[in-house]
Amino acid sequence: MSPVDENISETSVVDKLFVSVEGKLMRRLMLALWLVMGMVFLAISTLTAIWPNFLSNVVISTLGAFLLVAVGLTIVAFKLLKEYQPPMIHFLLSLFLIAFSGVVFLFFPNHGLEIPALEGDVTPQLATISLFFIVTFATVWTGLLFYWENPAHNRQLAVQYFTWVSVAIPLGVLTFFIVYTIMEGSSVITWDFISSASDLMRGEIGIFPAIMGTFSLIIGATVFAVPLGVGAAIFLTEYAKRGWIKQAVGVTADCLWSTPSIVFGLFGYVFLVPRITGHSTLLAGQIILAAMLLPLTIATSTEAITAVPDEFRNGSLALGASKWWTIRRVVLPSSVPSIVTGVLLGVGRIAGETAPIMLIAVASHTNAPNFFSLSPPYFHLGPLFSEVDALPYRLYSIYKAGVGGSIHEAWGTAMVLIALVLMFYGLGISIRSYYRRNRGW
Amino acid sequence: MVPLTKGKTNLREIREKEKIDISTEAAVEIRNLDVYYGKERAIKNVSLDILKKKVTSLIGPSGCGKSTLLRSINRMNDLVDGARVEGTIAVDDRDIYSKDVQVSKLRQKVGQVFQKPNPFPKSVYDNIAFGPRAYRHHLRKEKGVFSSFKGIFRREERSPIDGRPMDQVVRDSLEQAALLDEIEEKLHESAIDLSGGQQQRLCIARCLATKPEIILMDEPTSSLDPISAGRIEDLIEELSQEYTVLIVTHNMQQAARISDRTALLWLGELIEMGKTEALFEKPEKEMTEKYITGRVG
Numbered sequence: 089m090s091p092v093d094e095n096i097s098e099t100s101v102v103d104k105l106f107v108s109v110e111g112k113l114m115r116r117l118m119l120a121l122w123l124v125m126g127m128v129f130l131a132i133s134t135l136t137a138i139w140p141n142f143l144s145n146v147v148i149s150t151l152g153a154f155l156l157v158a159v160g161l162t163i164v165a166f167k168l169l170k171e172y173q174p175p176m177i178h179f180l181l182s183l184f185l186i187a188f189s190g191v192v193f194l195f196f197p198n199h200g201l202e203i204p205a206l207e208g209d210v211t212p213q214l215a216t217i218s219l220f221f222i223v224t225f226a227t228v229w230t231g232l233l234f235y236w237e238n239p240a241h242n243r244q245l246a247v248q249y250f251t252w253v254s255v256a257i258p259l260g261v262l263t264f265f266i267v268y269t270i271m272e273g274s275s276v277i278t279w280d281f282i283s284s285a286s287d288l289m290r291g292e293i294g295i296f297p298a299i300m301g302t303f304s305l306i307i308g309a310t311v312f313a314v315p316l317g318v319g320a321a322i323f324l325t326e327y328a329k330r331g332w333i334k335q336a337v338g339v340t341a342d343c344l345w346s347t348p349s350i351v352f353g354l355f356g357y358v359f360l361v362p363r364i365t366g367h368s369t370l371l372a373g374q375i376i377l378a379a380m381l382l383p384l385t386i387a388t389s390t391e392a393i394t395a396v397p398d399e400f401r402n403g404s405l406a407l408g409a410s411k412w413w414t415i416r417r418v419v420l421p422s423s424v425p426s427i428v429t430g431v432l433l434g435v436g437r438i439a440g441e442t443a444p445i446m447l448i449a450v451a452s453h454t455n456a457p458n459f460f461s462l463s464p465p466y467f468h469l470g471p472l473f474s475e476v477d478a479l480p481y482r483l484y485s486i487y488k489a490g491v492g493g494s495i496h497e498a499w500g501t502a503m504v505l506i507a508l509v510l511m512f513y514g515l516g517i518s519i520r521s522y523y524r525r526n527r528g529w
Numbered sequence: 530m531v532p533l534t535k536g537k538t539n540l541r542e543i544r545e546k547e548k549i550d551i552s553t554e555a556a557v558e559i560r561n562l563d564v565y566y567g568k569e570r571a572i573k574n575v576s577l578d579i580l581k582k583k584v585t586s587l588i589g590p591s592g593c594g595k596s597t598l599l600r601s602i603n604r605m606n607d608l609v610d611g612a613r614v615e616g617t618i619a620v621d622d623r624d625i626y627s628k629d630v631q632v633s634k635l636r637q638k639v640g641q642v643f644q645k646p647n648p649f650p651k652s653v654y655d656n657i658a659f660g661p662r663a664y665r666h667h668l669r670k671e672k673g674v675f676s677s678f679k680g681i682f683r684r685e686e687r688s689p690i691d692g693r694p695m696d697q698v699v700r701d702s703l704e705q706a707a708l709l710d711e712i713e714e715k716l717h718e719s720a721i722d723l724s725g726g727q728q729q730r731l732c733i734a735r736c737l738a739t740k741p742e743i744i745l746m747d748e749p750t751s752s753l754d755p756i757s758a759g760r761i762e763d764l765i766e767e768l769s770q771e772y773t774v775l776i777v778t779h780n781m782q783q784a785a786r787i788s789d790r791t792a793l794l795w796l797g798e799l800i801e802m803g804k805t806e807a808l809f810e811k812p813e814k815e816m817t818e819k820y821i822t823g824r825v826g
């Protein structure tokens with residue numbers, strides 16, 4: 089008996105099923121399916137070539153056919169070779185599939201920004217949907233085929249394949265977002281664009297007020313949310329003995345975190361705005377964003393504090409330190425990096441929120457909030473009680489209402505916003521990795 | 530053994546009044562101690578004295594309650610959910626479980642070194658200054674926030690325990706723990722980067738900085754290599770000139786090497802306690818003989 093056979097005899101019921109007769113049948117059916125689909129696509133593209141209205145974009149169908157033939161051939165080749173395949177091939181294959189779906193998407197019939205009703209020319213929509221299904225299908229089946237061909241041998245391969253796919257998809261999407269935004273937006277990025285306000289009389293566009301507005305919003309939100317959140321986490325982990333309190337707060341935090349952000353905005357609009365000034369204010373925005381940030385702060389702080397080993401607490405208490413001193417001098421310093429990371433990730437998220445602040449805090453073409461002045465009293469709280477502009481809102485108003493700039497300025501704004509958010513993420517991640525290396529436990 | 534009166538703070542006064550012979554030798558007196566974890570009785574009616582400026586070792590098989598007994602002397606058992614202590618433990622003639630005892634002061638006086646070295650992720654200096662600084666925090670709580678205001682303007686930080694400059698406290702503690710020569714240059718570097726043996730000696734130094742009278746050690750060498758362990762053993766012998774040391778070990782050779790007196794615990798009960806040589810050479814109880822010759826345990 090060959091080693092492979094031995095392995096098979098030890099495999100699970102599922103494995104047995106697929107290497108059995110039925111399994112072989114399944115694989116043949118699969119291949120047949122591939123061939124049929126390939127032919128259908130070929131037929132579609134041929135038909136399109138002859139009769140252009142059959143499908144509005146020839147490129148897609150041709151590429152689709154190529155894809156299917158390529159994947160089919162790869163699989164047949166693997167089947168014929170029956171050798172160990174280096175995992176790189178899987179990666180390339182998955183990259184190819186993903187890149188292909190991206191290309192198809194870009195070349196797809198573009199209806200402009202109007203949302204077309206599903207009447208008249210239905211084919212493009214159907215084709216889009218079916219294409220995504222086919223690509224997903226192809227990706228998954230390729231992986232499964234690797235496995236079924238020889239479960240004992242290729243289990244690793246299948247796992248690697250899926251790992252690569254799941255790494256490649258988000259990476260590809262992210263790269264695409266960033267590259268595309270830079271391509272579209274970099275042309276308008278100038279020092280003036282970033283550092284000055286719009287001057288409508290002269291037709292100059294600047295997003296300085298929006299940048300400052302976004303900063304004021306997130307700084308305020310952090311100032312409100314962090315002490316509360318960290319305090320709650322300390323109480324939960326170090327003091328609350330009874331499990332149900334912890335659970336109740338945990339569940340509440342989770343619910344808050346998954347509450348749609350527009351609902352936060354609505355509550356702010358109904359309960360907060362009338363009690364502050366009656367119109368949109370920076371303060372209302374800060375409070376509502378703080379409420380959104382709070383659950384994440386509680387969750388990450390709780391996790392960070394729980395991760396501090398009890399040995400530190402015992403060491404401190406055994407030296408005669410009180411509980412509060414132990415928390416302040418041992419527990420918190422050890423968990424600060426994780427807390428900061430969590431908060432920064434949360435800040436990255438709320439920085440881009442439009443829905444909650446739309447109703448309660450922002451307006452286009454406001455001035456940058458100015459808390460400081462060169463003459464007494466040097467510091468003003470006034471801006472807290474007036475409207476601000478914010479990057480995501482600026483973006484929204486350009487796209488939706490054509491207010492505050494052209495589409496290029498919108499991409500420029502998006503670029504600044506993405507840079508800001510990535511900056512927070514980058515900061516969070518580097519703080520975390522720095523302290524991970526240095527904390528020694 | 531001298532009987533103790535439970536719940537009364539100053540046992541010495543009571544004993545003087547009742548004209549009971551006062552034992553001055555014992556740093557810790559334990560009488561009829563029972564410790565429960567929930568329903569489980571981990572220590573069963575143990576009575577023993579731990580003599581001043583001597584090394585006492587606690588031996589016995591795993592799970593016999595050595596750590597439990599040790600932890601009840603500095604009330605670290607208070608932190609365990611469901612732990613309950615009955616009986617009396619007196620340190621300096623005071624019943625440490627009576628209501629008016631301040632646990633933090635007790636723990637400053639009765640230091641503990643743990644099985645696994647647990648330096649804080651701070652600098653060596655801050656690790657050693659930790660105890661005195663925590664003590665200052667207590668003083669502040671007792672005397673009000675403003676009590677330490679004049680300290681702010683003083684240039685050098687002083688230990689509130691003995692009033693010496695903190696720099697000196699740190700150096701002396703390290704010196705006493707035989708660590709100063711090795712890490713003199715690294716006082717302000719992270720304690721986490723030290724070797725395991727150095728970390729454990731740092732923990733001993735950290736404990737010495739609070740000027741304890743008694744040092745409890747729970748298997749302090751079991752996570753170290755033989756050479757580091759040997760250095761700790763030497764250190765313990767040094768320390769016994771000035772301090773009372775209670776060490777838990779399951780290494781009988783170690784107990785024989787370093788301790789003056791040895792106690793054998795078995796399933797929560799005290800089997801035998803006496804001079805180390807006597808206990809190892811001619812044990813009184815059959816059980817002890819069986820254990821030290823390795824026939825049970």
Ligand SMILES: Nc1ncnc2c1ncn2[C@@H]1O[C@H](COP(=O)(O)OP(=O)(O)O)[C@@H](O)[C@H]1O
Pocket residue numbers: 566571589590591592593594595596597598609
């Ligand atoms: N935190 C705890 N909670 C419940 N039971 C405990 C706890 N610590 C120890 N015990 C129990 O008490 C007994 C003695 O344990 P311990 O003092 O750790 O023994 P040793 O240090 O001699 O190995 C054991 O049976 C153990 O299961």
Ligand SMILES: [Mg+2]
Pocket residue numbers: 595596747
């Ligand atoms: Mg133990």
